[in-house]
Amino acid sequence: MATLITGIGELTTNDDERGRMRDAAVVVDGDVIAWVGEASAAPAADERVDVDGRAVLPGWVDSHTHLVFAGDRTAEFEARMAGEAYAAGGIGVTVGATRAATDDELTANLDRLADELLRGGTTAFETKTGYGLTVADELRSARIAATRADSVTFLGAHLVPQDWAERGGPDAYVDLVTGEMLAAVAPHVEAIDVFCERGAFDEAQSRRVLEAGRAAGLALRVHGNQLGPGPGVRLAVELGAASVDHVAFIDDEEVRMLAETWHGGTGTVATVLPACDLSTRMPLAPARRLVDAGAVIAIATNCNPGTSYTTSMAFCVATAVLQMGLTVEEAVRAATLGGAVALGLDGDESAAAPVRAAGSGERGVPDPAASRAGRARLPLGRIRPGARADLQ
Numbered sequence: 001m002a003t004l005i006t007g008i009g010e011l012t013t014n015d016d017e018r019g020r021m022r023d024a025a026v027v028v029d030g031d032v033i034a035w036v037g038e039a040s041a042a043p044a045a046d047e048r049v050d051v052d053g054r055a056v057l058p059g060w061v062d063s064h065t066h067l068v069f070a071g072d073r074t075a076e077f078e079a080r081m082a083g084e085a086y087a088a089g090g091i092g093v094t095v096g097a098t099r100a101a102t103d104d105e106l107t108a109n110l111d112r113l114a115d116e117l118l119r120g121g122t123t124a125f126e127t128k129t130g131y132g133l134t135v136a137d138e139l140r141s142a143r144i145a146a147t148r149a150d151s152v153t154f155l156g157a158h159l160v161p162q163d164w165a166e167r168g169g170p171d172a173y174v175d176l177v178t179g180e181m182l183a184a185v186a187p188h189v190e191a192i193d194v195f196c197e198r199g200a201f202d203e204a205q206s207r208r209v210l211e212a213g214r215a216a217g218l219a220l221r222v223h224g225n226q227l228g229p230g231p232g233v234r235l236a237v238e239l240g241a242a243s244v245d246h247v248a249f250i251d252d253e254e255v256r257m258l259a260e261t262w263h264g265g266t267g268t269v270a271t272v273l274p275a276c277d278l279s280t281r282m283p284l285a286p287a288r289r290l291v292d293a294g295a296v297i298a299i300a301t302n303c304n305p306g307t308s309y310t311t312s313m314a315f316c317v318a319t320a321v322l323q324m325g326l327t328v329e330e331a332v333r334a335a336t337l338g339g340a341v342a343l344g345l346d347g348d349e350s351a352a353a354p355v356r357a358a359g360s361g362e363r364g365v366p367d368p369a370a371s372r373a374g375r376a377r378l379p380l381g382r383i384r385p386g387a388r389a390d391l392q
């Protein structure tokens with residue numbers, strides 16, 4: 001059934017030619033945008049919805065969350081606000097609570113947060129494992145995540161669990177992650193991720209995790225350069241990751257590298273997480289510099305119990321504009337199309353151009369050879385009949 005949307009105050013198309021349109025109308029047929037154009041030229045449809053001057057834009061795509069967890073870390077947040085630094089060790093608190101929770105408790109918490117996220121205008125989201133850290137608990141987390149998320153990422157390499165200190169240490173734990181754990185979880189996920197940071201996994205360990213994931217046919221993601229300078233961005237670029245997330249501590253050379261990945265139609269999305277940067281009192285990721293250099297960026301919430309307890313993409317977009325120096329249009333694009341590209345959800349007939357500064361480079365052409373395990377692909381860059389997208 002086709003629905004004609006009229007009375008649109010402003011339509012964000014994410015399309016370089018059309019940009020933001022006034023006096024526009026949209027026809028939605030099922031979950032497909034069938035037509036976009038001047039309201040005066042709108043075709044007939046089965047029904048008509050007048051949105052009374054509201055803005056119409058693509059749904060938010062939240063490409064980085066950690067929603068399968070139990071427990072509470074309010075005390076850690078309060079201590080941080082009183083001056084303590086964020087340390088990755090807090091992850092262990094959530095791991096203990098998650099392992100102790102029942103399936104029903106984990107599912108109920110995921111449902112609560114996913115519902116909240118959808119009520120806030122998010123129409124697609126990714127979520128990760130990473131608070132189980134045993135074969136059984138990671139498998140359980142992946143299965144539960146898949147009940148709600150559009151894309152699930154395996155993050156067995158989130159932290160070396162405490163009990164592994166006596167069981168061979170980090171390298172032995174990486175053996176488990178890249179062996180038995182990956183084999184169990186891979187059929188339930190689209191991507192693999194590693195927390196490449198001092199206090200978590202070093203470059204060699206991160207490389208092993210990513211190479212094993214790639215061999216298993218998974219897309220690659222990296223938590224990189226969150227708490228300080230490090231090898232995360234370079235590794236992500238070298239291995240052709242779909243995204244590298246956080247990117248708070250990156251220099252001009254790393255900005256350039258991220259921009260240059262986009263030659264040939266595929267590349268690595270730089271995902272900025274403004275709510276996390278604020279909550280951990282870290283420097284804000286240099287979103288302005290990334291966009292100016294021609295990198296493709298995404299904005300995501302990073303909703304998790306330790307560093308970013310929000311499901312609000314609107315808050316993240318507002319922060320990216322107010323604090324990171326993006327224009328409204330750039331931030332909306334990064335929070336919609338940018339996330340979709342990072343997750344490979346943009347589709348061959350996708351509705352927009354990549355998140356680039358105007359004139360910063362040619363729009364790429366999708367690489368038909370780019371696979372699930374490859375880099376993110378640039379979309380075609382047009383709204384056209386049959387283009388898939390969501391409206392909020």
Ligand code: NIG
Pocket residue numbers: 066088090091094195223226276302304305306307
């Ligand atoms: O993306 N940095 C690693 N992982 C999460 C934090 C997880 C936690 O502290 O529980 C993040 O910020």
